[in-house]
Amino acid sequence: MATEEDRIKQIMMQPLLTNGVIMQPRPGPNYICHRCGEKGHFIKFCPTNGNTAYDLNPKRLKRPSGIPTTFLQVVHSVNDQEKESLLELSTGQYARRVEDHGDFKEAMKKSIKKLPEELSCNLCFNPPRVAVMTRCCNLTFCFECISPQLVPPDYKCPKCQTPKQYVHSLVPNNRMREIVQAIQNGTFKSYEPQVA
Numbered sequence: 001m002a003t004e005e006d007r008i009k010q011i012m013m014q015p016l017l018t019n020g021v022i023m024q025p026r027p028g029p030n031y032i033c034h035r036c037g038e039k040g041h042f043i044k045f046c047p048t049n050g051n052t053a054y055d056l057n058p059k060r061l062k063r064p065s066g067i068p069t070t071f072l073q074v075v076h077s078v079n080d081q082e083k084e085s086l087l088e089l090s091t092g093q094y095a096r097r098v099e100d101h102g103d104f105k106e107a108m109k110k111s112i113k114k115l116p117e118e119l120s121c122n123l124c125f126n127p128p129r130v131a132v133m134t135r136c137c138n139l140t141f142c143f144e145c146i147s148p149q150l151v152p153p154d155y156k157c158p159k160c161q162t163p164k165q166y167v168h169s170l171v172p173n174n175r176m177r178e179i180v181q182a183i184q185n186g187t188f189k190s191y192e193p194q195v196a
Helices: 004-013 103-111 174-185
Strands: 016-018 021-023 072-075 094-097 131-133 140-142
Touching: 131 174
Parallel strands: none
Antiparallel strands: 016 021, 072 094, 131 140
């Protein structure tokens, strides 16, 4: 006797019936069956179902996920030998990855501006992930960078070498945390150093 789950699976596997005619749902114009690589049907209704030659096809082409379209060149005529080195676009076309000629690197250099020294960790020189200050020299560090430095037996500040500096005595630098968060969110306007 079939369980309720088995009956539900059996119903789900049956094509839709309308007026005695089997109606199969139509996929979108760019959908490609992941079993046979053809358009026009879902994998559930693939004519190759039951054909072991199509089971777990290792030659299935890769998708260009994460690759900008500026780095892809559409290939119009494809032979079987070079097909394995190509990528398959969502439109069903094939593409070849092209080398970067420096344009992307130049754009990245323009977009990444060097942060002022006041806005960086004094150990790793990156924007502080969790900004904290030492009480001795009032310098800003990442908590991850400074905490391993303040360990026994010395407990010395890595910058000014003041002894008896403990992890629990670090002060959260909330202003720096707000600035770094604004930079990451893209809402950062300008920075004016505070004069103490």
